[in-house]
Amino acid sequence: MTLLITVFAAVAATAVWYQKNDKGLMLGVLCWMFWGASLMWLVDAVFEYIELRAAYFTPEIGDMVNDAFLGLAVVALALVIWVVVLLIRDPKGVVRARLKRQ
């Protein structure tokens, strides 16, 4: 479930990055994070599949809910990291302009 949610987030981030084509939004940071994590969790999933075989595809409801909750938490963490990097790097100078005005 975590892998699935991260893959969906990676695809969505990449689609928005392509559509916006705006370096000022630093959407690349999000894409790298989600794709990197997706690839690593894919390896984790393959190893788990080798161990559990078909049982891998029929998880307990409790485990599934926990994994989904983890997936959402991971997406939230990645979004927070992206916003922090965006505000610190401030490629459009919005934060600097605001601070100067004050």
Added chain:
Amino acid sequence: MACFLVPGTEAIMITGAALLLRKYEQNKARLNLGKGAAVEDGKKTGFSRKLFWLAGLLWGGVILLAFEHLWHGEVQPFFPFLTAAAEGAGAVSEMLHEMATVGVCMAILVTAVWGVMVAVSYAIEKRAVPETAEAAA
């Protein structure tokens, strides 16, 4: 257990290499400019930039996986940081086995995907060069 430490180590090494290479490329470009060479047309991406792609993939994955390990209680924010390290030799050997199998495979897969990305980007750049030459003619 601590599989993310393997791609994490690779991320540190790749970031260091990319920073050094970027410095070298900048110095080289400055020297070439001093000799009167033409400025690059900006169509080609420097290899240091491509190395930063790999660093981005690795760091992104490592940060999110570290959070997942924290979630599952395999990593703790205080000494000895890895839960297995406090659980005895059996847990440590299991952790090392996981690092050697899952961790190494993670690093290999991410690097392989990056390799494909670099190959595709070279192909796109190669295709772009004749197009610009035709347009100039």
